[in-house]
Amino acid sequence: MKKWVALFLAVSACLSLFANGKSDAPASSAGGVTSVDFYVWSDGNDEYSRFFDSFNEQGLNVKINPKYIVPADYGSKLTTLLAGGISMDAYMQKSQTDMFPQYYNGYIEPLNDLMASHNYDYNQVKSWDASISIDGKVVALPHRGGKYYTYYNAKAFEAKGVPTPTELVQKGEWTWDKYVEISQLMSDNDEKTFGSCLYTWGSCSVYPAAQEGMNFINADGSIDVDNSLLKSFQIRKTLEDGLDSPRLVDLKVTKTHYSQVFYTGMAPMLLIGEWFPGTVQNGFSKDLIKGYTLEDFRITRLPCDSADYNSIGAPTFGHVHAKSKKKDAAFEVLAWMASPAGALVEAKMGFLPPMVDDKVMEVLSTNVPDKTSLEYFTEDVPVKPFFYTKYGSKVEQIISQYVEKYLLGEISDSELIPAFKAEMQTIVDTTN
Template sequence: MSHRKTHFTLRTIASGLALSLALAASASAEVKLRMTIWSANEAHLKLFNGIAEDFKKTKPDVTVSFESLPFENYTTALTTQIAGGNAPDMAWIFETTAYDFVNSGALVPLTKTLSATPGYNLGDVAPSATERWSKGGELHAYPFSTSPFAVFVNNDLIKKAGAKTPAELIAAGQWTWPNAIATAQAVAKEPGKGGLVVRDFNYQAWQYLSSVWNAWGAAPWSADGKRCTLADKPMVDALGFIHDAIFTKKAIPGPGQNVDFFAGDAAMTITQISRASLLPKDKKFDWDLVPLPKGSAGDYAIVGQAGIGVLKAGKQPAEAAAFVAFMTNPANSAKLAQFFPSARKSLLNAEVLGKTNALLSPAQLDKVVVSGIETGKLMPGHTDFARLQQMVRSGLDAVWQPQADIPAATKAICAQIGPLLAK
């Protein structure tokens, strides 16, 4: 081999080595973040992925992906990933398990990162919205969704049944739980149709019944979380009303009955406005959105929350915290408010919400979303909630029988969970 050929070969090898090293350096510099979420809805994913793409424009070396886990066992799947050494960098956390995640130290404190982000304005976030996500003056997860429960209505089915629509009842000052159940009962008499569906309850996730029993001022435990109140009169009365609506009036689908409001098969459903994305695009039926009916305790509202937390067990906590700051900044909070109402005070008005929420009218946004967030109580939550949830669910099986002894069943539940609450 000539000297020239040897020189050329070495130069080629050196050049290839340099390129390989550069590619390796580039690969090692690339950051891949993963966030678990419960939703697999196309509209939600399109919104999230769009925010992730915008983030990548500011940080080209960071890629964010979203992993949808089934709603029914979301928290179990998430904690299994964490325990198995496959923790996501960020996670969507339900309000029911907020205390567990915050108090266990599993989450990276976010206050410093959010406060240091230009234009973030953490002071705009309502303190009442951060209570469940804070500890020791530190915010451990951002409450990106503060969403009131409301009633979606199928006016077509109700009118066909000759019943009064919620809008008519509201106009007459008669939007009460007994009248709501009367409307649901009328529709449910038609074969294949259901009355009122408490979405996601399914005789398993009993916490969603708080959207009903809070109308009686009922709660599963005391405000300090130390005493079981399931056997108290407000809860016994509320469960008695629900039981009658299920087994006597047939106005609420019974155990084992699956009725889908969004397919046009029920008069009403109670759920959060994030589920508006499930409404048929072709205006299959005339729908409405109204506040929860009035109960014996007067007007009330129930709010569900979801937080975004950065897992300490994740591989890139600093980069993950930076993405949470980007995802929940004022501009992106306005985008998210289309499905997930913001905890930012500046966004809590119908005019601002209406810019990104074409599905809902200003009146619906004002009466259901803004008013609900301002006055609503959070869904039940507690430390060791998964264990409590299972114990209460098992105990309520005795209530979901045609000839139930509700006082006896609720006393039995309190006897079981009382010692756990008192700890």
């Protein structure tokens, strides 16, 4: 009897090894509906799954077949899938500057012809042209805008009697020095409640430099690094040394997401991108936010040292895969996402769409109830993208390495700029 059971288990296990090997199947359509394999970072129960569901619920003749990849490992898996020639129709770009090497390696389909054949009105998203074009070709369509803001919990500021960032913006005093000062005032200096949070991404350590237009490496390969890099690192170090901001290394080791820092009241102020109101909505819906309500959630400009304010950032977008056999269908999905209809869905989830009209404003007001915050959230200001060249991805890696070295005291103020410039030159010399 035991032998038969063992044999049965062995045979069933052997047979099941061959199961589910259909993901790389060629283009197919059933009942006139074309299925588009769309890769995205998602756990299958978040804003992207809802976004895809909204598209599929329309009952069009194109359906999204979502391919969810664990957010933390999206980059490495996507790179392998693209290089390995997997059958894919479209994918979302998590790290915007990665679009340059992906385009030059032939993974991204230019959209100009598709836009023309589908009569897509590019004027809707033309303001983002610099962020979605390479060498005059449109290579992506955005479904979210791209701007960084100061987010804060007004209740915490009220409790401490500290002037809010919005008040300081209105007085024209919301500079980077003031940001440090306010963070210090808001901190309990007990390593539990900090004044503000700068996240772990390399880009988050160079906000002032990026805002001043420092490009690190220009598109022509010339190096563009100046003392604003040092100033950016000094801001972070001052805050960390004074226990006014969570340590970068602690956030990394404990994998603490910036949203957790804000949700839990660990820091009442956060400098991050335009998607954060959507994140907060998600936090409220999942009961992750304690001690304050949506009414206390405020948005205003980033700190800025210049009289002419500008924000930083790039939109979030998707691409049509160059080897897709269903490019038209994949484009239809992207075009919907970058249309007023897609914008409304994004706005309902609390995200800033790439285009803002009255309907979008009306929907956004439910997620951003404070009127002043909504005005700042949707105001039309110049936006500078971070290190937006083919060198960008490598630049961000070097920033991450150097900010850690600097915070750990392994590199001095006087050594930083020359060493960093040398690294930039190495990138230029080793990038095709």
